[in-house]
Amino acid sequence: MPTPILPAGLHVFERGWLSANNILFTDGDETLMVDSGYCTHAPQTLSLVESILGERPLDTLVNTHLHSDHCGGNAVLQARYPDLVTLIPPGQASLVTRWDPVALTYLPTGQLCPRFKFSQTLRPGTQMRFGASDWQVLAAAGHDPHSLVFFEPISKTLISADALWENGFGVVFPELEGLDAFAEVAATLEMIGHLNPKVVIPGHGRVFMYTPEVLCAYERLDSFVKNPLKHARHAAKVLLKFKLLELQRQSLDEFAQWAEATPYFIQIREKFFADVAVRMDRAIVCRVSCCRRSQKRWGVHSECLSCTGSWIKSAARHTHHQVFRQPLKLVVSLSCSGWEGVVPTCYGHQA
Numbered sequence: 001m002p003t004p005i006l007p008a009g010l011h012v013f014e015r016g017w018l019s020a021n022n023i024l025f026t027d028g029d030e031t032l033m034v035d036s037g038y039c040t041h042a043p044q045t046l047s048l049v050e051s052i053l054g055e056r057p058l059d060t061l062v063n064t065h066l067h068s069d070h071c072g073g074n075a076v077l078q079a080r081y082p083d084l085v086t087l088i089p090p091g092q093a094s095l096v097t098r099w100d101p102v103a104l105t106y107l108p109t110g111q112l113c114p115r116f117k118f119s120q121t122l123r124p125g126t127q128m129r130f131g132a133s134d135w136q137v138l139a140a141a142g143h144d145p146h147s148l149v150f151f152e153p154i155s156k157t158l159i160s161a162d163a164l165w166e167n168g169f170g171v172v173f174p175e176l177e178g179l180d181a182f183a184e185v186a187a188t189l190e191m192i193g194h195l196n197p198k199v200v201i202p203g204h205g206r207v208f209m210y211t212p213e214v215l216c217a218y219e220r221l222d223s224f225v226k227n228p229l230k231h232a233r234h235a236a237k238v239l240l241k242f243k244l245l246e247l248q249r250q251s252l253d254e255f256a257q258w259a260e261a262t263p264y265f266i267q268i269r270e271k272f273f274a275d276v277a278v279r280m281d282r283a284i285v286c287r288v289s290c291c292r293r294s295q296k297r298w299g300v301h302s303e304c305l306s307c308t309g310s311w312i313k314s315a316a317r318h319t320h321h322q323v324f325r326q327p328l329k330l331v332v333s334l335s336c337s338g339w340e341g342v343v344p345t346c347y348g349h350q351a
Helices: 039-052 074-080 091-098 181-194 217-226 230-247 252-261 263-272 313-320
Strands: 011-012 020-027 030-032 060-062 085-088 127-130 133-138 148-152 158-160 197-203 247-251 287-293 298-302 345-347
Touching: 011 039, 039 074, 060 074, 085 287, 127 148, 158 181, 158 230, 181 217, 217 230, 230 247, 230 252, 230 263, 247 252, 252 263
Parallel strands: 030 060, 060 085, 158 197
Antiparallel strands: 011 020, 011 345, 020 030, 127 133, 133 148, 148 158, 247 287, 287 298
């Protein structure tokens, strides 16, 4: 597959799965970044920005949507750059103003997001200057009802957030809340198809060329539509993995208590797994590190993670994907764990 060529002055920090990718624009009169990652990675995010900008300030921060892995670094960047203009999608401005961590889903998902402020809201259907180019601001409901994507029609580059990844798309959270959102995912995928981008910068994973051969989003969506239980199980797995990546190490007993007290898990269980008892084997210590053998193969190594007899069983069991057999010689994902000295993959303009 050919290597994606990015527009001049555009830098992509491929972070992993705890933090969303960051897209930094340095070509033009003002600097701008799309998405800020998760809060526990905020020092690393700031270091990455400073490594490119040097003494230049970050002028504008844009969020594709307000999930914690996309806006968790907002507060740190605002503290570092006091004049930073922060733009968020419409629909949740009042929640950010009064700071409602429940309605913003941070408490229900058991995730963290320090309070931040915003300057203005973005308007779907308009254009905005990113670096030296004009980018289209497009609504992309599905994964999140307020999510946006950005498209540059000359280079045909798409910043797709969690609406499209190389291997699918993000969890369709409105479906877990009892709303019919799979149709919105289909409409967003159709919209992206009409744009026919050449290069896609996803919210997670590597930058990729948009070709039918690499896209499995339609197939994944069809499987979820036919079997909503599969999507619910996938969502539970994702939330469990996310927390494990954040914590790195925790007793199974404490982890089970967290899961059983987290509103989203309660909601998923009541809606999809009400007839299954919740219990876990025993308190044992788990250590999780995100590993990557190649650009395409990701996995999570879990020492001694075992669950039986619960609706969490299949989700937690699936954190054993691509187990690596050398726990003392860990292969750490590029920045995915956020450990000291770990550097993300950085993409820049290639002449």
